[in-house]
């Protein structure tokens with residue numbers, strides 16, 4: 001059996017035996033050739049770190065996050081407030097710079113990107129939709145003019161820009177809004193126009209940070225349908241942060257961020273059952289990073305009192321994770337205490353009296 005240690009955030013790290021002596025050059029070459037190629041993807045984050053320093057206080061918003069999104073995917077990102085979702089989107093959309101690690105979008109290295117490249121990256125490689133409807137659109141321009149605005153530097157003629165704006169608005173079912181200013185549109189219409197604005201320059205990736213956060217359920221569905229339409233019809237890769245469980249269930253893949261790291265992923269696919277009927281299946285996976293780290297769900301570790309280290313057993317088709325002696329003792333102590341409490345309750349007619357009988 002191999003042993004494994006927990007880090008302070010509950011990650012499991014396999015402790016591997018170090019080979020004796022330093023490897024020679026041939027050995028290093030051999031290892032490099034044998035190493036798995038970095039998984040391809042339009043968006044690739046590896047060990048991404050973002051630390052904010054404010055008034056001497058350090059906040060680790062991203063703590064070694066890994067993420068790979070393939071071209072054409074639509075991925076929902078979920079997680080508790082403060083888990084780092086907006087920080088991630090800020091970095092990927094070129095508004096913020098990571099502290100360490102690597103982040104690549106459509107071949108652009110976001111750590112080393114120069115200021116001027118960053119501007120053109122934000123204009124043409126990515127699009128962004130904010131939660132606040134007022135932040136996405138200029139109030140004194142009509143919907144069509146808002147969509148035309150990002151195309152100013154593309155070299156397209158005004159008539160071409162107008163035609164593309166109208167085409168996008170039509171595709172997202174807000175063609176009827178084209179000559180109206182945002183204050184005359186509903187919240188859902190404003191967000192659908194915002195999706196059109198974000199797609200104006202044919203971006204490779206569209207980011208949306210809780211685009212339905214200020215809307216009711218029915219209106220949210222329309223905005224989400226617009227994002228799906230952009231994904232399916234325009235081929236743009238979509239990464240959407242949402243708190244809405246119903247929304248996240250409509251995508252093939254949902255990534256959960258915990259403490260600045262991707263912790264679990266839910267993959268949904270349509271499978272054909274034995275009776276020939278199509279059923280939608282959803283499976284939850286823990287994320288395994290490039291160094292073999294894995295975050296165990298707290299409901300698992302708490303139930304078995306797993307704390308600092310566990311034992312690992314390699315079976316033919318899975319890996320077993322076992323409590324160490326300390327965890328076994330803690331579990332049996334807790335069970336003894338629970339039993340004693342129930343017996344005491346039974347004697348005194350307390351709340352657990354029924355269970356004890």
Ligand SMILES: Nc1ncnc2c1ncn2[C@@H]1O[C@H](COP(=O)(O)OP(=O)(O)OP(=O)(O)O)[C@@H](O)[C@H]1O
Pocket residue numbers: 052053054059060061079080081082083084085086087088
């Ligand atoms: N500019 C900043 N300066 C200092 N700390 C920041 C800054 N931006 C974010 N943080 C901190 O980084 C952590 C992650 O914040 P982030 O906004 O990414 O979370 P979130 O998952 O988007 O949360 P929410 O669901 O509430 O929007 C939080 O602890 C937050 O307080």
Ligand SMILES: [Mg+2]
Pocket residue numbers: 085086087209
């Ligand atoms: Mg946020």
